[in-house]
Amino acid sequence: MRTPPEARNETGGGDLTGYRIGDAYELIEPIGGGGTGTVWRARSLVQDEHVAVKLLREDLMAEPKAVNRFVQERAILLMLRHPHIVRVRDLVTVGTSLGLVMDLVEGGSLRDYLHEQGTLPPAEAAMLLAQVAEALAAAHKRGVVHRDLKPDNILLDRVDGRLHCRLTDFGIARILDTPSMTTPGALVGTANYVAPEAVYGGRPAPPADIYALGVVLFELTAGHPTYAGGPAWAILRRHVDESPRPVDGMPDAIWQVVQQCMDKRPGRRPSARDLAATLRTVARRVRDLPALPPHTVDNRPTTPGPPVPRPRPAPTRSRRAFCAAVLLALAALAVPAWNFLNRPGGEVGEARPGAHSTAAPAGGGSPSAVRPTARAVRSAGAATVGDASPAGPSGRAATEATEAWQDWECGDSYTWDLGHPAVVQPCHAVGTGRVRLVGHMKALPGIQADVTISLVDADTDELVAGPHLCAGLMFTDFAPSHDCGPFVDNPPRGHRYVVVQKWVYSGRSILPGGEVRGKEFAW
Known part of the structure; x- marks a missing residue:
């Protein structure tokens, strides 16, 4: 028998081979693992037979929900007695962690x-x-x-x-x-x-x-x-x-x-x-x-x-007719059918259906109420954006008419794992006197999110402008993607900046949210 030092009585560190759990079980070797912990082959010292011990990860012991869920597993399985369900025998403590003792099933999964x-x-x-x-x-x-x-x-x-x-x-x-x-x-x-x-x-x-x-x-x-x-x-x-x-x-x-x-x-x-x-x-x-x-x-x-991806099945006649009717309705309403995520190098200054922006004075400040973004008026090197400049409407129009903007540059950070079922991309465009920011987001139907766009110093990570808020973006079958912005800011010269797009799921919250950073740029 071998008893590890107290410092190694944690499932997250050290080799627990040979460690005895009281006078009941002795750990032999790890045989599997998952998101919540490691499964060990162990020997029952009382009945002299092999069992499986599932150890909860040490770092999860500080998470009450994880501990409760682990204990709940024992309560559930003790209730269930069936030849095709793994039988739970005991709940034990292993150092500063918990262990679930189960029948050992030798044949793999x-x-x-x-x-x-x-x-x-x-x-x-x-x-x-x-x-x-x-x-x-x-x-x-x-x-x-x-x-x-x-x-x-x-x-x-x-x-x-x-x-x-x-x-x-x-x-x-x-x-x-x-x-x-x-x-x-x-x-x-x-x-x-x-x-x-x-x-x-x-x-x-x-x-x-x-x-x-x-x-x-x-x-x-x-x-x-x-x-x-x-x-x-x-x-x-x-x-x-x-x-x-x-x-x-x-x-x-x-x-x-x-x-x-x-x-x-x-x-x-x-x-x-x-x-x-x-x-x-x-x-x-x-x-x-x-x-x-x-x-x-x-x-x-x-x-x-x-496996390799397969193409989507061809739409049925009824689905084609439905889609045609929707497209005709959109055309009648003069809504631009444009999706940035499906157009490489797309222009993002144009507002899309459902896009939101929060107008803010140049250089940041508190965002105002959410309102639809103004449509971009694209001409040779000029565009109109929906910001609330201190110069007032007439002064802003005159400034925009003479200001030249470089092409949009977008980050390549997409988040699409199970924890964040969304495709997110922040972008910026540099003008002769100011900087424009916009964020794109595409998500599953039924998701609602609050999105913020901020400009931060790339070296110090200090907030320079924003956060500009787009609240309550609702993603549906007919509006699977939204823009947040564009916004216009006037940060100090002589620094490197990066656009940060953050979001939290609101309404019926499914997941916590996330953060994506765009490309760094000099200004």
């Missing part, structure tokens, strides 16, 4: 198995997921929603020589009708498996688990999830806007189950109990069919490897 095989025979995929559906049925009966169903959280072992699924990691599960441990409206889960209603921060419910299981069934059969490829925000958008397509050779019986599970309307998805029965019936119908060759996202057979 379904993700590991799929990586080895490329794809599974349809009958095997259906039978394995029938076991998972039975586990979900037991959880849903007790009011528990898993919320993060994916191959990584499905463990495998063998019983009587046959593969046996064990569902694990209920750490972010929610007990229905109980206050959530997560921020209200928070988006929890993994992008490839998130149900459309969850993208908008909807209340977790059993149909969300069924949706994820449909994605997993597709993945086991085709070799990739339904909407694999691209950034997380784009995958989330496709869950909302698109419908999955079968790969070549996918059995109709499998495809019908995928369609039922991934119905956009949660109420039309099957229950976990009915799904388990359906999958067992499907397994018998397709038992003689071989595994498909692994496919990329565009349905071309290939060897196992990273």
